[in-house]
Amino acid sequence: MLLSADHLDLLARLRATRPLVHNLTSATVANFTANALLAVGASPAMVEDPEEAAQFAGIAQAVSVNLGSLTATRRASILAAVGAAQKHGTPWVLDPVGAGGISARTAFAEELLAHHPAAIRGNASEILALAGGTGGGRGVDSSHASDQAIAAAETLARGSAAVVAVTGVVDYVTDGTQTLAVHGGHAMMTQVTGMGCAASAIVAAFVGIESDHLRAVAAALSVVAASGTSAATKSQGPGSFAAAYLDALAG
Amino acid sequence: MLLSADHLDLLARLRATRPLVHNLTSATVANFTANALLAVGASPAMVEDPEEAAQFAGIAQAVSVNLGSLTATRRASILAAVGAAQKHGTPWVLDPVGAGGISARTAFAEELLAHHPAAIRGNASEILALAGGTGGGRGVDSSHASDQAIAAAETLARGSAAVVAVTGVVDYVTDGTQTLAVHGGHAMMTQVTGMGCAASAIVAAFVGIESDHLRAVAAALSVVAASGTSAATKSQGPGSFAAAYLDALAG
Amino acid sequence: MLLSADHLDLLARLRATRPLVHNLTSATVANFTANALLAVGASPAMVEDPEEAAQFAGIAQAVSVNLGSLTATRRASILAAVGAAQKHGTPWVLDPVGAGGISARTAFAEELLAHHPAAIRGNASEILALAGGTGGGRGVDSSHASDQAIAAAETLARGSAAVVAVTGVVDYVTDGTQTLAVHGGHAMMTQVTGMGCAASAIVAAFVGIESDHLRAVAAALSVVAASGTSAATKSQGPGSFAAAYLDALAG
DSSP states (O other): OOOOHHHHHHHHHHHHHOOEEEEEOOHHHHHHHHHHHHHHTOEEEEOOSHHHHHHHHHHOSEEEEEOTTOOHHHHHHHHHHHHHHHHHTOOEEEEOTTTTTSHHHHHHHHHHHTTOOSEEEEOHHHHHHHTTSOOOOBTTBOSSOGGGGHHHHHHHHHHHOSEEEEOSSSEEEEOSSOEEEEOOOOGGGGGSTTHHHHHHHHHHHHHTTOSOHHHHHHHHHHHHHHHHHHHHTTOSSHHHHHHHHHHHHTO | OOOOHHHHHHHHHHHHHOOEEEEEOOTTTHHHHHHHHHHHTOEEEEOOSHHHHHHHHHHOSEEEEEOTTOOHHHHHHHHHHHHHHHHHTOOEEEEOTTTTTSHHHHHHHHHHHTTOOSEEEEOHHHHHHHTTSOOOOBTTBOSSOGGGGHHHHHHHHHHHOSEEEEOSSSEEEEOSSOEEEEOOOOGGGGGSTTHHHHHHHHHHHHHTTOSOHHHHHHHHHHHHHHHHHHHHTTOSSHHHHHHHHHHHHTO | OOOOHHHHHHHHHHHHHOOEEEEEOOTTTHHHHHHHHHHHTOEEEEOOSHHHHHHHHHHOSEEEEEOTTOOHHHHHHHHHHHHHHHHHTOOEEEEOTTTTTSHHHHHHHHHHHTTOOSEEEEOHHHHHHHTTSOOOOBTTBOSSOGGGGHHHHHHHHHHHOSEEEEOSSSEEEEOSSOEEEEOOOOGGGGGSTTHHHHHHHHHHHHHTTOSOHHHHHHHHHHHHHHHHHHHHTTOSSHHHHHHHHHHHHTO
16 A cells, blocks of 8 residues: 555554444445454444443444434434534544435434534535535435535535545545545445445544544545555455455555 | 347446436345445445335335345335335335245235336245245245246236246246246355345346336346356355355446 | 364254254344355344244244344344244354443343353353453453453353353353363454354354254354364455355355
8 A cells, every 4th residue: 555654654553552433334334344444453333222322432432423324213323422422522423425315314414513523524415415505416426526525525624623525536635724635546446335434434443543633534535545546456346346445454 | 248139238228327226125135235236337225214215216216125134114114115116107126035934024025016016036935925825935045946936926927017037046037928037147146145135136227227127137137147157167165256246247 | 174073074964954043133244144154054044023033033943142233123133032942942042242341231141141042152251241250341342361261151151051152362162061172263353343243153053953062162163263264374354354264164
């Protein structure tokens, strides 16, 4: 992987610290997310029950909230977890899957902003929708390129006080003042389900060990991009790519 | 893959169209199903909540309903989704997992027939049970060979006005008048969980882009069979086979 | 795989019998668990609904209960399944994921002991907690080495009349009188989510075909360890390891 000295340094610190990342996510991506966190060097916990969610958010180093396949139960668990995270000062990351495409998801994502996420990672349509624009994703896919959402990401970052990452062919990370671009990755990453969700969990792991959240999010997305680039050279299609990506994250 | 010119043509159309397939399925197979749809060239959405399910069925090109690990919530979501699919004229596919083996699944599958699935895909025991015979699968495995259920599939197709596919060593696809056989596949496909469920979702993707449903279902199962045959030559066991199968679907 | 003649004999019997193993487990590990059971030669059923759980426990050869990502619904399903298992004399296995780390899991695991599991498999922290000590795992990871929990495992085995396995770098299996050590495995096994959960399901499969439960559990963990050792030689990281492990289980 071609990572800057600073990002390699943060990755080494993550592996030494082994942060416990508490995930509230969908059944579709839970396994891949847990394996991605293990591969990168974090310790995943996947909790569904509202009571357990609050208890876990108190002992974790970071919480990762994903709105994929949202249910009434997971909505309650997410609220319990982010409430506990706020109370304990645990940083948490929001992945607003489907915001803009499904009205109830947009509304819930907006409600969650009041609980002060440390970072938000989404595709262009999701970030446009959350920033108050007309995202209009098709299902959970983006209808926009990431650079079309840079201004929206900056607006959202200033309004929410969160670091906002909009990912795509190029990723952009902003705190509303400074905006960084992360290059790399591979088109194959769009052919494996849960790549974005796992990226958000990796963002949470980095935010859990580094209080400069702009730096932490950029490092996380650089590790993701470099692993994707590396995995593409060792795979023959999306099935072998998914395994090679986990291998690369652990490399 | 050795596919007929007609099936290659449909596959090319699927990839150009990229149909959004809305899946109601179990946690066990959700990830593999989503990855299989992405690999073949469709866009998967995995929705669990009844309200979201109705909303999604209205914007999808096809709906795939799977009865594996059925719960009260998923039963409600399935009814909401097939109701919305009927209302919008969206074709939907029924995979009656466990019908014949578990009484509540048989009853629910029969209830769903009233909502006019475009296609039904099951193993021999499931199709025998749905056609009113005594399927009696052992758990979710079939106790019968696929050719023992050809007559039942034809009866079920005439009664339900759906195209019925009974899969096994040889797959049979019928509209009640014409019955086609699909050869190929590999025994390794029975050693990976969710292969049948993913096949049903791929059937839904093809039914979503081609109104001649007999032709669409046969094309889908031919792609599945050819991918299984190809993957078997590149794998050392069920773990590497699953990855090679996704690679082959994308090939 | 380097297995003793006795363990090879039991594995051959398992493959000839193809026991139906009914699993109550989390969404995160359900797919991997089902694939591990298929690979080793058993027939998995993943059931979530309380009514279906009771029905399935009556026809299965063994039941595997896993407390990962516990919810109110799964708690009800587990109680229905172990109740039906007891009634039908079906052996069942308890994997007390998170006992010691999350108070509600410890309490529920203790409640389940009254339903007489045939075997219990956990890491050192979980077994220490269940034996009445102060396990205090960090999330779902163990804070202790397996040999620190040998005495606790023996105490728990005598108190519960179950065979108890505490797994780690070395696995220990005890009925309270006799204690066996199982060597092998590989450090990579801690980098893939659900390896322990799948091991418990494989324990259930062996307990389902062999009434000498000490022998059955030792054979199951030997197959798991040998498969892990073999897979490590054929993989480049945790992603390829997971696939190679399933290949090895089927070998």
